[in-house]
Amino acid sequence: MTARLLDGKATAATIKGELAERVKALANRGITPGLGTILVGDDPGSQIYVAGKHRDCAEVGITSIRKDLPDTATQADVEAAVDELNADPACTGYIVQLPLPRHLDTQALIERMDPAKDADGLHPVNLGRLVHMVDAPLPCTPRGIVVLLQRYGVPIKGAEVVVVGRGITVGRPLGLLLTRRAENATVTLCHTGTQDLASHVRRADIVVAAAGVPHLVTADMVKPGAAVLDVGVSRVDGKIAGDVAPDVREVAGFVAPNPGGVGPMTRAMLLANVVEAAERH
């Protein structure tokens, strides 16, 4: 038996179709959602991601506003771009593409954003709202993971979930999202200080691997029938490797591969955050 595919690419395509309908409804109210991106420098990966986000916008009917700065941009230059998007009524949501060049203060830039326009859901005010469980834009990858599981009917209520990785974009907010009353999962957050990772993963109904360590989760660690979602990407000898070993699919009940799993869902949730910000107008 091989695991059922949690097809993020197909699910994201369905969600984009649904968002296109909501964008049409907004047009009838005279509102056009607009996504802004701030990209600093010429990292090839970041260039590809940002280009992908603008393509997604075009598909759904969202206007996009691109601010590309050279890697020589100063803190004041990037702050000026943030201030412009905060003030621009055509921009209903935006992101600052991460990682930024090392000479820039990422934290100060994120805190300078208007929390109402934070399409990533990573502004401290919005992460704080997630802790307080009040309505706010949600971090895209955690939200994408929850929606992917829901659309495949993987039970979340009462499930034992092991999240591997405590990063700000995935692991930490995912724990907060899954332990809300609506989701009601029991979450164990594992990280590099975890003593015996295998003993935790073995008990999990759902495993989310977001540590950035190639093939960290192996078949012998996985409970038969569990859902395993691969969120890690690393480059090993020029090839892309996820956090989940390939043979896990022979043990798991569901697998979200990388690529084709959580990545496309992250992008779809970015669009959802922009549409929802426009709907709140």
Ligand SMILES: Nc1nc(=O)c2c([nH]1)NC[C@@H]1CN(c3ccc(C(=O)N[C@@H](CCC(=O)O)C(=O)O)cc3)C=[N+]21
């Ligand atoms: N402010 C900010 N917000 C982000 O959300 C953000 C960021 N910075 N910096 C970089 C990471 C990475 N990230 C990905 C999203 C989708 C795919 C994705 O869709 N990947 C495809 C394959 C690649 C493709 O289709 O182009 C897949 O998994 O199937 C990958 C990576 C968002 N990030």
